[in-house]
Amino acid sequence: MEKNLLVIGASSDMAMGTMRRIHTGYGHIIAHYRRMNSTLGSLKEELGSKLVLLQADLADEGETAGLISGIRGTGLPISHVLHFPAPPCTNQRFPKLPYAAFSGELDISLGSAVRILQAVLPQMAKARNGRVVFMLSFVLRDMPPKYCAQYVVSKYALLGLMRALAAEYADKGITVNGISPAWVMTKYLDTQPEILIEQNAQESPIGRNLVVDDLVPTVSWLLSDGAACVTGQNIYVTGGR
Helix, strand or coil: CCCEEEEECCCCHHHHHHHHHHHHHCCEEEEEECCCCHHHHHHHHHHHHHEEEEECCCCCHHHHHHHHHHHHHCCCCCCEEEECCCCCCCCCCHHHCCHHHHHHHHHHHHHHHHHHHHHHHHHHHHHCCEEEEEECCHHHCCCCCCCCHHHHHHHHHHHHHHHHHHHHHHHHCEEEEEEEECCECCHHHHHCCHHHHHHHHHHCCCCCCECHHHHHHHHHHHCCHHHCCCCCCEEEECCCC
């Protein structure tokens, strides 16, 4: 059976780096993005019709519904799902965080996962085969960092969804897992003070922050047939932290 990969949040550095490394294992990749960028455009030129691009703002429920219609409209059965979406993380003390910061974060990350997986999981269950991987975060381990409560809450919500789905779909041949990296050198860190980025690198046992290529082998394994008996797991990739 041809494997088709659905990537939500494909314009992120982590998603694009992952797709570039693993695309040979899939017949097609359906890639959602919010804003086109030159790297994603170059990847489209490289992969041609193999890469199907669908645009939507996941903060808008109507656009998310349109995305789901677009996924169905491709006629491609989805066998594997990678979920990356997360709004830019800004540091703010809790008393100054409006509730909209929490609801907005949850709409983009949790809301998109719930709506899209409700659309594709029944088909995967009928085929009795599938892989779902959530991009989570090292903030789920021990005490999280300060001043990013909305981000921490959204990642715990996704962790809960991941484990609930793993339990519900284990007997249908579908695995649902998460990967939790430490800081990764991507555009996502652009909102963070340079001093914090340097501090994290210095405190890492490997003496640096992670790069996308450090994560790809774990993601690829979780999507593989070799991980058929691994489900409900949150795997930390932190360089020993």
